[in-house]
Amino acid sequence: MMSSEWPLWEVFIRGQHGLNHRHVGSLHAPDAEMAINNARDVYTRRNEGVSIWVVKSSEITASAPSEKGPLFDPSNSKVYRHPTFFDIPDEVGHM
Amino acid sequence: MYAQMVKTDAARVRSLDEMDPVERAFQERIDAGQKIEPKEWMPEGYRKTLVRQISQHAHSEIVGQLPEGNWITRAPTLERKAILLAKVQDEAGHGLYLYCAAETLGISRDEMYAQLHSGKAKYSSIFNYPTLTWADIGAIGWLVDGAAIMNQVPLQRCSYGPYARAMVRICKEESFHQRQGYDVLMKMVKGTPAQKAMVQDALNRWWWPSLMMFGPSDDASVHSAQSMAWKIKQNSNDELRQKFVDQTVPQAKYLGLTVPDPDLKWNEEKGGYDFGEPDWEEFFNVIAGNGPCNAERLNARKKAWDDGAWFRDGLTAHAEKVADRRASAKIAAE
Numbered sequence: 194m195m196s197s198e199w200p201l202w203e204v205f206i207r208g209q210h211g212l213n214h215r216h217v218g219s220l221h222a223p224d225a226e227m228a229i230n231n232a233r234d235v236y237t238r239r240n241e242g243v244s245i246w247v248v249k250s251s252e253i254t255a256s257a258p259s260e261k262g263p264l265f266d267p268s269n270s271k272v273y274r275h276p277t278f279f280d281i282p283d284e285v286g287h288m
Numbered sequence: 289m290y291a292q293m294v295k296t297d298a299a300r301v302r303s304l305d306e307m308d309p310v311e312r313a314f315q316e317r318i319d320a321g322q323k324i325e326p327k328e329w330m331p332e333g334y335r336k337t338l339v340r341q342i343s344q345h346a347h348s349e350i351v352g353q354l355p356e357g358n359w360i361t362r363a364p365t366l367e368r369k370a371i372l373l374a375k376v377q378d379e380a381g382h383g384l385y386l387y388c389a390a391e392t393l394g395i396s397r398d399e400m401y402a403q404l405h406s407g408k409a410k411y412s413s414i415f416n417y418p419t420l421t422w423a424d425i426g427a428i429g430w431l432v433d434g435a436a437i438m439n440q441v442p443l444q445r446c447s448y449g450p451y452a453r454a455m456v457r458i459c460k461e462e463s464f465h466q467r468q469g470y471d472v473l474m475k476m477v478k479g480t481p482a483q484k485a486m487v488q489d490a491l492n493r494w495w496w497p498s499l500m501m502f503g504p505s506d507d508a509s510v511h512s513a514q515s516m517a518w519k520i521k522q523n524s525n526d527e528l529r530q531k532f533v534d535q536t537v538p539q540a541k542y543l544g545l546t547v548p549d550p551d552l553k554w555n556e557e558k559g560g561y562d563f564g565e566p567d568w569e570e571f572f573n574v575i576a577g578n579g580p581c582n583a584e585r586l587n588a589r590k591k592a593w594d595d596g597a598w599f600r601d602g603l604t605a606h607a608e609k610v611a612d613r614r615a616s617a618k619i620a621a622e
Contacts, residue, residue: 197604198397199600219388223600223604224606224611234381235381235384235385238374258329
């Protein structure tokens, strides 16, 4: 049998209870189960996590760097979306 | 340094005015301290230089397991054995983080392995020296990992995002490596005269190869200048070597050891040590493949890869079988 390259998996770890899973890196594995096993060994040798997600890199759809402007620029002009945009008098109290 | 004498394909470093608008915009982002991410435009030279440097760095981590692995079965206590196993496992992890960083640049891990096994890609000269005694394991942690830290700390600020982020993880773990090495030696120098002599012997053999890790002076190198302009490299080889000597000599003194350099002398004016020149002929010889252990290391790597083929194939076959079963179960249910 010809050796074939294992697919690439992206690894997400939940660092502590109550936090989101965060992308920590990637690794190769023949299937999802081995990807979890390898992720345990590669990314959680020092209590870095309480839960692991793996997803095939090829399954991820990413925005293109060239789309940065059209995607994100429109929010630049909408400063009123931030609470600090509004001046509320001190005597109103915490809001 | 785990990556030595990395070439950039540059004949000279060009100024912003000489670049076309796309490349100029790229260089201005680097100058502004922005990180470059995988799918963004980058000059071909930048990409190739990073592939060379990161893969050489990864290979060094993987080959670096071999001299230490030599002592796992002979560690003096169970605790030391467990610690050494953890360290060697970390090195495998470091290699993996780095291969993955390199893969974002469009080269596969198997291609990088093939380059290592064919001798096309290099790894650090330091791993071509033998580990003759247990004191060598301490000396490697203290000196070799110490020199690696000198180089890797600034690499956390490298302009290429995936490399910089891999470096952050690696640096955290390297600190454990260096301290465990020094701890081995602290214990030994408090032992019998024979044990102390063993430590001195290890320092005598590892001192100069450790200084060579930073590579020859690169003040006149166009490759270094280009790598610095791209912020792949932050400090000159001589700067890092000086820092390493200044940090390490007092640590040797604390152990009661003599650094094997007759020219070593504190220079009050520069606030650092003056020291002798490593034997660069030896360095180039080791790089060219003629070091004491080059053939042994490469053969061990190739053997591990070839002997593991049936296992990798088995895992692939199992994954395919399970996927097929799942697919046919789905059809049967429909």
